[in-house]
Amino acid sequence: MADNSVQYTMKNMIQARGTLLPLPEVTADRSFLSLYIDRIGFKDTSSYLEPYLTISVKDENGKDLSSPQDTPISGHRSDACIHFGVQVHIQRPLESLLAGHAIVFEFKHYKPKKRAVSTKCWAFLEHDELKEGEVALELYKKPCDPKRKKLKLMSVKPLFLHLKLILP
Known part of the structure; x- marks a missing residue:
């Protein structure tokens, strides 16, 4: 039992800092997308303990194209x-992201009764939506479907993930 609490504490410390990576080196033939994650809307924000987002780039088959952050x-x-x-x-690099890919955002939080991190909902940004400026993404029910075939809105209420896309 003590081992589980030690493991949770270490994982908790890593999550508290996050695993965000720095901007890769931009060159004449390589440019990169940056996302400013502003906020996510929920009807009862106090019920989510230790909330964070996992961001990953997936191809049309749901395969990771880079390490999640x-x-x-x-x-x-x-x-x-x-x-x-x-x-x-x-x-x-933007130049290597082909049509069909998506940037996937999974909202996760800690559930003390289960002593586990759970995914509450997810959102995605497709290749054709990569335009500089603010965007609000719809939130979908779990499980996350990176192939984007079975989409079920989380709520009929207007709840969104608010981002700002920064292109070179």
Whole structure:
């Protein structure tokens, strides 16, 4: 039992800091997308312990195109939003991202009764949506489907993941 709590503590410390990577070196033939993750909307933000997002780039078959990154745990909430205020740098050059790929965002939180991290919902950004500026992504029920074939909205209420895309 003590081993589980030690493992959870180490994992918890890593999640608290996140696993975000720096902006890769931009060259004349390589440019990279950065995402500013502002907030995610929920009706009861206080029920989510240690919330964070996992961001990954997937091909049309759901295969990872780069290593997933975790945001730090969010400590800022309002009545209807969990605020992140972090910038994520996609590690694949834009030139190598072909049509059919998507950037997938999984909202995760800790469930003390199960002593586990759970995915609450997910969202995605497709290749044709990569335009500089603000965007609000719909939230879908779990399980995450990176192939994007079986989509079920999480709620009929207007709840979104709010991002700002920064292109070179």
